[in-house]
Amino acid sequence: MAIRKTLIAAAIVSIAGTAFAAPMMGNPVSMSKQDNDRLVSTLNGERGKHGLDADHGYALGSQHPGANGHAINRVHHTYKGVRIFESESVVVTDKNGAIVSEAATDRRGSLSAKRFDVKPTLSGNDAIAKAMKSLPSTAAHIDPPSAELIIYPVMKTVRVAGAENKAEADLNALDVQDVVDSYQLAYLVKTRMSKGQEAVFHNTIVNAKDGSLMDQWNMVQSIVGTGHSQYNGDVPIQTTLVGTTYQMLDSTRGTGGQFGGMAITNANHASTSNPTPGVIYTNSTNVWGDGKNYISGGSTTNANGQTAAVNALWGLQNTYDTMNNVLGWKSLDGNNTATYxxxxxxxxxxxxxxxxxxxxxxxxxxxxxxxxxxxxxIGHEMGHGVTAATSNLTYRGESGGLNESASDINGEAVEAYARNGGTGTVINAGNDWMMGKEISKTGTPLRWMYKPSKDGSSLDAWSTSLKRLDPHYSSGPNNRMFYFLAMGSSATTTSDYYSKYLVQAPKNMTGIGIDKAYRIWFKANTTKLTSGSTYADARAAVIAAAQELYGVGSKEAKAAQRAYAAINVGADIAE
Structure with missing residues (x-):
């Protein structure tokens, strides 16, 4: 991943460290068509610097609010008008439309030299039919399938100079890189189905010339395995009074969306083969729930049935407030669009x-x-919404692990914020650094942030096998990185908090606190990472974010480098 920074950005770095507690983001983005056209024109004008001809172009994907009135623009790379999969730029512009910084994953390579043909043999419907043959025949569609024509770079992993003779076990993440091996014209087919209670969500790459399946990955981004809440005692929840009836509709957080605000609805045991939201929860009084686990087979609307809704609304409100009050990021997309x-x-x-x-x-x-x-x-699942709206990390390989880790990080930050009262502009420690411990009937969490391998499947550090794991397990090293960045490590070799990769002084690296760590990660995810980012890319993005927020050579930037070194991504440095 290439990251460039203009003189404007360098000036921002020099003052950012003095205001880290202020909200990071601004108001929802409303750039005009003229502004967008000017940005694309500016990027097209720089094609020569990248050795690109007029067949190459840019297509604006999404926009989000940035710090100091900036806008974060996600821009797809195109060739003859067709999007190049996982080749994109994140361009930050100021209020005048000038480019402040740019991060890019560039996989355009030698398309022009190859005079690549973008005329498919198969239609989009043909591609959908091909993809469907690989999926359960008894699954039912939740949403209509879609097919997008793309140029699909076929990647291979190669060793960089100097690492050719290293033993596999000795490789560091920076010893290898993914390069384009070839290009194929393909369709990205998205299918969202269910079979019984199993969500069958897949993205499939279908060759647009011969119909062969080139790749496929699971898209279920999940945790597997005064209201009276189940896990947090009596908690305040924001509701709406309509006539004499109270609704679990929070119109103070988020606008628009399906229900006009943040809502909790009762699916009432609707099958996942047809997961409609149902109706918004209502009550004759503004006291909800009984604080007890739902009794299977019981009413979903009585006090016991309401408890799940109380849990959800309190979690949704705290997730919104964590991102908004601490970072200035509103709702999932940054533009304050309500969800449910x-x-x-x-x-x-x-x-x-x-x-x-x-x-x-x-x-x-x-x-x-x-x-x-x-x-x-709740914080984890809403974190998937933030990633989907911004970096859109592809849910497979290393990028899939980073996607899951981004949600685990969000979950821990939200838990810490909520445990400390859910107010203010700073996150103080208060989370347990374990995912899903409260929902476990055995007391064993789903994941340990500080020692991922305790679950028996996750890795504690990067290795070449990481990209072959399910994203719930390839997230492990980045989760551990975040723990070390926030809380530091131990020099005791038998400790769960020890890393053999920290070889400089001190061997127990010093953490910078969850507040700063969260700000750094969030900035990296929303302004620098792209859909195909690897662990090496994440390291570069997090270090750059730390430098922009707290200064080059700051203790925060050094901690970011050490935290990645602790998971075998880059070299360690002394504090």
């Missing part, structure tokens, strides 16, 4: 998931687990 959470989905359903089709969340009642609406799970 549907509870009681399925029957004894052991899952909670975010889906990009409705940009919303569904929470199951659990069977092996208690009700899945704990604060860290």
């Amino acid at each position: 959470i549907a509870v009681h989905v399925g029957t004894a359903y052991d899952n909670a998931f975010y889906t990009d089709t409705c940009k919303c969340m569904y929470i199951g009642d659990g069977s092996s687990f208690y009700s899945l609406g704990s604060i860290d799970v």
Whole structure:
């Protein structure tokens, strides 16, 4: 990943460290068509610097508010008008439209030299039919399938100069890089289906010339395995009074969306084969829930049935407030678009998931687990919404692990903020650094941030095998990085907090606190990472974000470098 910074950005670095507690983001972005056209024209004018001809172009994907009135623009790279998969730029512009900084994953390579043909043999419907043959025939569509024509770079991993003779076990993440091996014209087919209570969400790459399946990955981004809340005692929740009836509709957080505000709805055991949200929770009084786990088979609307909704609304409000009050980031997309959470989905359903089709969340009642609406799970699922709206990290390989880690990080930050009262502009420690401990009937969490390998499947450090793991397990090293960045490590070799990769002084690196660590990670994810980012890219992005926020050579920037070194991504440095 290439990251460039103009003189304007360098000037920002010199003052950013004095105002870290102020909100990072601004108001929702409203750039005019003229501004957008000017940005694309500016980028096109720089094609020569990259050795690109007029067949190459740019297409604006999304925009979000940035710091100091800036706008964060995600721009796709195109060739003859067709999007190049995972080749994109994140361009930050000031209020006048001038480019402040740019991060890019550039996979355009030698397309012009190859005179690449962008005329498909198959139609989009043909590609969908091909993809469907690889999926369960009994699954039912939740949303209509889609097919987008793309140029698909086929990647291979090579060793960099100087690492050719290293033993596999001795490789560092910076010893290898992914390069383009070839290009194929393809369709990105998105299918969102369900089979019984199983969500069957997949993205499939279908060759647009011969119909062969080139790649496929699972898109279920989930946790597997005064209201009276189940996990947090009596908590304040924001509701709306309509006539004489109270609704679980929070119109003070978020605008628009399906319900006109942040809402909690009752799926009322609707099958995941048809996960409609149901209706907004209502009550004759403004006291909700009984604080107890849902009794399977019971009413979903009485006090016991309302408890899951209380859990969800308190979690949603705290997640919104964490990002808004601390960072100035409003809702999932930064533009304050309201979302909703549907509870009681399925029957004894052991899952909670975010889906990009409705940009919303569904929470199951659990069977092996208690009700899945704990604060860290809600923060985790809403974190998927932030990533989907910004970096859109592809849910496979190393980028998939970073995607899951971004949600785990969000869950822990939200838990810490909520545990300290859910107010103010700073996050203080108060989380347990374990994902899903409260929902576990055995007390064993789903994941340990500080020692991921305790779950028996996750890795503690980067290795070449990382990209072959499920994203819930390839997230491990980045989770550990975040823990070390926030809380530091131990020099005791038998400790769960020890890293053999920290070889400089002191061997127990010093953390910078969860508040600063969260700001750095969030800035990296929303302004620098792209869909195909690797662990090496994440290191560069996090170090750059730390430098921009706190200064080059700052203790925060050094801690970022050490935290990645601790998971075998880059070399260690002395504090």
